[in-house]
Amino acid sequence: MYDFSRCKLCASNAAKPEYKLKKATVYACAACGFHFIDHLDSMPSGLPDETTKDLDRKAWDYIEGKLPANGNQLRKDLLLVKRHLSLSGADCLDIGAGAGMFAHLLAEAGASVHGIEPQGIFREFARLKFGIELNGETIDARHWQKGFAGFFDVVTLWDVLEHVNFPAETLRNAYNVTKHGGWLFLDTPRRDALFYRVGEWSYRVSGGANPLFLESLYSPLPFRHKQIFTLRQLLQLVETIGFSVISVNSSLFRPHNKIVLVCRKP
Ligand SMILES: [Zn+2]
Structure with missing residues (x-):
């Protein structure tokens, strides 16, 4: 199990939950500013019998x-x-x-x-x-x-x-x-684009109730967005x-x- 307080970019133990979305929590690193969610994919085995069904x-x-x-x-x-x-x-x-x-x-x-x-x-x-x-x-x-x-x-x-x-x-x-x-x-x-920033701003002023685009930018489903x-x-x-x-x-x-x-x- 990965400890999400460990930043996936700079590896310092400085990441904290920043945005609690419906299905995932976005962690932000205090050391380097990286944003990532608390989810990792378990990788398929790649065995042939899994491929076609x-x-x-x-x-x-x-x-x-x-x-x-x-x-x-x-x-x-x-x-x-x-x-x-x-x-x-x-x-x-x-x-x-x-x-x-x-x-x-x-x-x-x-x-x-x-x-x-x-x-x-x-x-x-x-x-x-x-x-x-x-x-x-x-x-x-x-x-x-x-x-x-x-x-x-x-x-x-x-x-x-x-x-x-x-x-x-x-x-x-x-x-x-x-x-x-x-x-x-x-x-x-x-991530430092206007519409992401608008989402962050909306999350803050609404006390977390309205994250706008943030919700659609991250997902804990397999092979979806984990970091930006x-x-x-x-x-x-x-x-x-x-x-x-x-x-x-x-x-x-x-x-x-x-x-x-x-x-x-x-
Ligand atoms: Zn970091």
């Missing part, structure tokens, strides 16, 4: 129905990657590959693609829809850390850092499998790990604001 017609239609919107975003993400390097023959790893759409786009662009997806139902979808074999072992596994150390030209983390149990470890593990001179691309929501970075926290983290930040794209004001980060391993 839930992908019935209804689940298939649901996942397939989301592909057009996700695909539009991921095509933009692909253009961002292509602005920085040629994908032809590049070794790419998509962490948190979901239904396999981005892995599919990378493969179409001529890349050699690996993908990680802990949920068997998505791996099965990716296999049947795109013919892509995603791997259920997470990036901390020996399979990646020993077998692919310094291997990848490109590692992508689209909408992943807010979902994983320990985002600093995820980034460190991503760094380890990236080649020197290789690239990291990621996006994640931004400020821009400064995220930049500090990737630089501490050893990445050079090449570009940052973000807005404080757009409702679906995100931090889009391009980094390189020196």
Whole structure:
């Protein structure tokens, strides 16, 4: 059992409950200001017999129905990657590959693609829809850390850092499998954005009764949002790990604001 008074970002024992939401409590670290909820996912075993049983017609239609919107975003993400390097023959790893759409786009662009997806139902979808074999072992596994150390030209983390149990470890593990001179691309929501701050303000003035958007930004359900970075926290983290930040794209004001980060391993 994890002690949530221990900050998931700076590891000091300085985190305290800050916002009590309906289904989760947001902890805030007094040392570094990081916000995270009191919930961790228990990871699926990744055994083959767990993978197929839930992908019935209804689940298939649901996942397939989301592909057009996700695909539009991921095509933009692909253009961002292509602005920085040629994908032809590049070794790419998509962490948190979901239904396999981005892995599919990378493969179409001529890349050699690996993908990680802990949920068997998505791996099965990716296999049947795109013919892509995603791997259920997470990036901390020996399979990646020993077998692919310094291997990848490109590692992508689209909408992943807010979902994983320990985002600093995820980034460190991503760094380890990236080649020197290789690239990291990621996006994640931004906490020091206007609408998050409005939620905090509303929570305070209502004595906790009305957290507005805060309620929808976090969830204790499996694989949902567990933490949200400020821009400064995220930049500090990737630089501490050893990445050079090449570009940052973000807005404080757009409702679906995100931090889009391009980094390189020196
Ligand atoms: Zn901290």
